Amino acid sequence: MNCNSTCPNICSFLNSEYYDLPAVPKGELSEAEQDKLMWDSFRETYKDTEAGKYFNKAHEMMERGPLSMD
Incomplete structure (x- = not known):
C-alpha cells in the first residue's frame, strides 16, 4: 500500500491495519x-x-416446521 501522507504515523497505521484484515469468503x-x-x-x-x-420461541417454532392439522 502506497501512502503519500505528510504524517508518517497515519501511513504506518494504514499499512499495518490493511494487512491484518481477515480473508472474506467469496460467494453468496x-x-x-x-x-x-x-x-x-x-x-x-x-x-x-x-x-x-x-x-x-419464534426460532424454535420455525425449526419445528408447520403444524399438521391431523
Whole structure:
C-alpha cells in the first residue's frame, strides 16, 4: 500500500491495519443461510431481554416446521 501522507504515523497505521484484515469468503449465501444468520444475530443481540425470549420461541417454532392439522 502506497501512502503519500505528510504524517508518517497515519501511513504506518494504514499499512499495518490493511494487512491484518481477515480473508472474506467469496460467494453468496443461500436464502436459508441468510435467514439463519439473521435469526442468530437477533437472538444474540436481544438474548437478555423480553424480546430475546420471543425471538428464541419464534426460532424454535420455525425449526419445528408447520403444524399438521391431523
